[in-house]
Amino acid sequence: MITFGGFVFLTKNRELRTVEGKAVGLRSQSAEVFSVLAARPGEIVSKDALMQAVWPDTFVTEDSLTQCIADIRRAFGDDAHAIVETLPKRGYRLNADLLDVADPNPAAGTGAGSRFPQARFILAAILLVAAAIGAYYGAGIWRAAPVRSSDMPRIAVLPFDDLSTGADKGYLSDAVAEGIITDLARSKTYAVIARNSSFRYRDKPTDARQIGDELGVDYLLEGSQQKIADRLEVTVQLVNAHDGSDVWANTYNREIGDLFVVQEEIIRTLADRVGHRIERPLPTSDAAQVSALRYYLMGEDALRKDFSAAGIELMRQLSLKAIAADPNSQFGYIGLAWSYRNDAVFGWHAQEHNRDEALKLAAEYADKAILLAPDDALAHGYRASIHTEAGEVEQALAQYDQAIALNPSDSDVLVHSTDQLLMIGRTDEAIGRIKRAMGIDPFHPDYFHWGMSWALWEKNDCPAALASLRKMSRIPNPAYRMLAGIYACLGNQREAKEALAVFLKDSPDESISKERKHWEKIWTAPGSLDRWIKDMRFAGLPEE
Structure with missing residues (x-):
């Protein structure tokens, strides 16, 4: 000892x-x-x-x-x-x-x-x-923050405190911080930690050095937002994560419609302090666009809490409210595109539209979002996913590349992009992207393990696939289909049947014939679809 x-x-x-x-x-x-x-x-x-x-x-x-x-x-x-x-x-x-x-x-x-x-x-x-x-x-003691010449500085944007009161509290949710994360990544000035990890520190005492250590970053951006009637006050502070010293701080007091202008000014200042100066025109915004963003974020939060047919329906209703608030902003169309895409994949709301109809609606809404906001990484990422489900391989790969280029810190897009790679047999590349996403997002969401479990199933490493899926704190109903396939791969029929039964609660009409029809044109990795059908049959999925 x-x-x-x-x-x-x-x-x-x-x-x-x-x-x-x-x-x-x-x-x-x-x-x-x-x-x-x-x-x-x-x-x-x-x-x-x-x-x-x-x-x-x-x-x-x-x-x-x-x-x-x-x-x-x-x-x-x-x-x-x-x-x-x-x-x-x-x-x-x-x-x-x-x-x-x-x-x-x-x-x-x-x-x-x-x-x-x-x-x-x-x-x-x-x-x-x-x-x-x-x-x-x-x-x-203030001192200039060190900037490594060998690589980009790494930054984490913490969730901003909401100091609003009454009906104004929660109005903008995490809009300010999320917008800064997206723009920082797009500027190529910083390597930016994904929101899933940096927002983990919400409502916790801020120890700059500890957070910097845990996330592996050089800087922390923290602040607060307060909405009072039609005014918005944003206070922001840049902290050196190595020693806790302040690098820069400022307060912005503007009309609520200037939200996106405030975000851009913060980005420019950060780029000037640590990195390269950004030269681009200030964006235009108004109160209607901010309201649309608010409804979209509410829908996104609802789906994050409940990834199910009910969660998707709530997201859809909030997306419609976003469009009503501002039909010329992309937010509501992005939400609708994602909701219909998931309907197509999981067979939700089949009584309202079949798979092809849902995909067509998803594509139309994603295209509308891209038309309104060509630089929105999420819109491109969702459109790529829809291409994947339609069997449009080259379009999907190109659109994913564009989404990743627009926002390299979006770990969600990185993981979603592995669906297409796995479909065509590029399994090792998919695993590499998931690992990269986990690096960007140290406290990544559970579904990253879901994606890794599929990749490991593709490699026929079913014990590791099961271990990966079990890392999820709560397995959502849609993931029980994957769990059933893994148990079937392991020869555990009772567990496979139990898992499949959970999946069928939201998708009661699924069958072997529908699975084959769904995947035969898009899941072209050699032998994978046949293995999957065999596992589904072993788990007890009806033939018709």
């Missing part, structure tokens, strides 16, 4: 205790990570080396390692990150003076191995106090 900082780590069974023998909670994988670091104290251990040592035969993302590091720091009370230090783009280092002990009795609290040497205790205390003092004073 080894001791340091008043703790004892039992290397054989990976247990952490205090020197008095009290067990300290540390997850098994976190203990494995700590064991690797403890074997090389004072050395930089790369993320790849840690992941290979702890997960040699399992696919995991860096998010798993990040969570383990956070778990270790919590166990040691290492809020200052002085014990386990992050070296950006290099790895982690255990800063501790370790004492190896051959044969101690940690529960007894006596003997050389159970007592932390006084000199080492003093050294550790000095390190922690010094780190705390440095953080305190460093946060109050």
Whole structure:
């Protein structure tokens, strides 16, 4: 075992205790990570080396390692990150003076191995106090933020606090922050963390260094928005995530219709402070366009909470309200395109329109959105998905490329684009894109695991596919079809039938013949469709 900082780590069974023998909670994988670091104290251990040592035969993302590091720091009370230090783009280092002990009795609290040497205790205390003092004073001293010449600076835009009251509260939801994320990524000035991860810190105390460490970013943009009648006040602050120092702050007080102008001014200032100056005309906007955006965001939020036939219907109704508010903005048409696309894929609302009719409506609305907003990445991404479902492979691939170019930080578009790649057998490329999306979005949504499970099923690695799908905190009804296919692949018929029954609750008319008709022209990866039909038949899907 080894001791340091008043703790004892039992290397054989990976247990952490205090020197008095009290067990300290540390997850098994976190203990494995700590064991690797403890074997090389004072050395930089790369993320790849840690992941290979702890997960040699399992696919995991860096998010798993990040969570383990956070778990270790919590166990040691290492809020200052002085014990386990992050070296950006290099790895982690255990800063501790370790004492190896051959044969101690940690529960007894006596003997050389159970007592932390006084000199080492003093050294550790000095390190922690010094780190705390440095953080305190460093946060109050402005200094220019460093910009690496080798690559773009990385930034996370946190959700803005809504200080509005009464009926005005929640009016704009996350419109300001989401718009900034999209425009920053499009400007090619920053590498931008996806909203799914940066918005995870909503309503939590902001520790710039901790968030920067967890997301691997150089800067944080935080702020607030307040709507009062027809006025909008936005306060924004750019923070150096390495030391917590302020880089820039400003307040904007405008008419509500100037929302998009305010977003653009923020982008320009950020580009000027850290990166390249942006030269482009200010956008025009008005209150009607902002109202349309609000309804669209409400629909998007509804679907995020309930990905089902009911959630899609609510999104559709809110999208219609967006169009009524401003028929000349793209937002409502984007929502309708996505709602009809999902109707086609999952057989929802079949009593109102068949698959071909739903796809036709989806395409019309997506084309309308693109006509109104040619630079909207999401509109192109949804149109690409509709091309995929229609079997229009080349159009889908080209449209996805355009969407990704318009907003490289949109991890959702990246993952959606893998549908087409998997359909045509480019499985490894699809897995690479999902991994890239997970890197952009460290706290990515559950459905990324759904996409990875399909990719692993394509590789006939069904145990790994099942493990991936089980990583979802809640498996939505549509994903139970994939779960049924995986269980069938594993030969678990009872579980396959149970999973398929859940899927059929929202899609009661599905059958083998419909599955084949649906996929035969678009799922051209050699042998995949035949495997899928075999698995669906094994799971009990009716023939007709």
